[in-house]
Amino acid sequence: MTVTAPPTQGVPLAAVLSRADLGLRQIAGPAAADVLVHGAHTSELTDPEPYLLGGELLLTAGVHAPAAPGDSYFEEYAERVARGGAVALGFGVTPVFDTVPPELVTACERRGIPLLEVPPRTTFSGVARAVWELMAQARNAELRRVTEAQQALASAAARPDPLPSVLRQLAQRTGGFAVAVTPEGDEPHHAGKRPPRAVSEALAELTAVVRPHATHLFPTPSSAADTVGGTHLSAYALQPGGALGLATQARSPGDHTIAGAAVVLLSLLTGEHRSTGDTRRAATLVDLLLGADRAQAATDLLGADTTWRVIHARPLTPRPAPDLATPLTSTATDDSVTRALVPSDQDVTAYAGHVLGVSAPALARDLPLADVQAAHALTRARSTRSPLAHHRPDGTPAPTLAALSGKPALLETLRTWLSLHGSWESTALALTVHRNTVRQRIARCATLLEADLDDPDTRMELWFALRHMS
Secondary structure: OOOOOOOOOOEEHHHHHOOOOOOOEEEEOOOHHHOEEOOEEEOOOOOOHHHOOOOOEEEEOOOOOOOOOOOOHHHHHHHHHHHHOOOEEEEEOOOOOOOOOHHHHHHHHHHOOOEEEEOOOOOHHHHHHHHHHHHHHHHHHHHHHHHHHHHHHHHHHOOOOHHHHHHHHHHHHHOEEEEEEOOOOOOOEEEOOOOOHHHHHHHHHHHHHHOOOOOOOOOOOOEEEEEEOOEEEEEEEOOOOOEEEEEEOOOOOOHHHHHHHHHHHHHHHOOOOOOHHHHHHHHHHHHHHOOOOHHHHHHHHHOOOOEEEEEEEEEOOOOOOOOOOOOOOEEEEEOOEEEEEEEOOOOOOOOOOEEEEEOOOEEHHHHHHHHHHHHHHHHHHHHOOOOEEEOOOOOOOOOOOHHHOOOHHHHHHHHHHHHOOOOHHHHHHHHOOOHHHHHHHHHHHHHHHOOOOOOHHHHHHHHHHHHHHO
């Protein structure tokens, strides 16, 4: 059974042992400096395996052990602990055992499980809190390292020799070897100690995987990773071509983030052969960042005469953002809503598992208004439980009550709810029903009427229609 440690910042077991306030003592197993702890868990179950994620320091006082454990009990227990993925075992002496059972010491030594003696004065909750504190400290230290590395990379990019300077900072901050590879496979710049030949060749092969080739039938991946001879290898595609290769002896959680920052900077630095249009768009983005008029910037980027639609998409359940993208589409996700920009002549259809709101066609300068239209359309689609709704232009016929004909309970609930300004509690009291019943009836009204009952104009139109009926 393969157990994967949780994606949390691990701390060396030696750091836990060094806490004088805990008084822990290792009595079996490999060196604590080589063991990473990703959490602490207390269990007095005979078989803790089903409840372990992997990477934990498991704490027990032996309550699960029988009064007279046989020779094989602790052997089997240690085997189950190992299968569960616990990286260390802490055994609390007293009140069940006065000392750590020798059979458990032998079993943990045989299976390579570090065994710690927890003294009577130390609580398991105290050990767990110490582990979490150390993990938080490690996480904060890693965040500082990443932040400082990103700042150093940005400063390097501003130097007279930016490309080699960025590579030097990347190699220094990750403790490895970094190389920039051209689209043709040449290596004009590198930094750090070059690894042995076999590792260097493997890294070259990995960078070839992410470099675009005319003979490729499918898009190349943006990144790839491998391990050769104990060295961790990573390759990242650069725009408009080429690749970044990175070889490190150790892999820290923040290395990928640091490499990502380097990829962005190197892509900018190696983009000397961009087209005139690319250069113009980059200049427009710089102007926008420096305070240029948004409407003018949008027109410069997208064209003065081209019309676009804005799409807002929200998942029905938590899931990745929908792949609405085309070469002419940009997407941004905020608060679980994906916002997309597509040419107005592109068909927009329902997307499985998502609700979509679509604006009317708009010129670049009018996109802020189109964004509002898409948001309102999404609200209407959700309220009517429709997979897709388009913006309703002015002059759209007002909603009618024909769909509620013959449904007096729904009509009365809608009338009362509107008269009480949409208050669920007040409507429930007025009708002497539960507020959930009111919610269900109003949702049913919205579906049958195909109306957005969150829209003040729609509520007003329905109120006048109800008064006309009476």
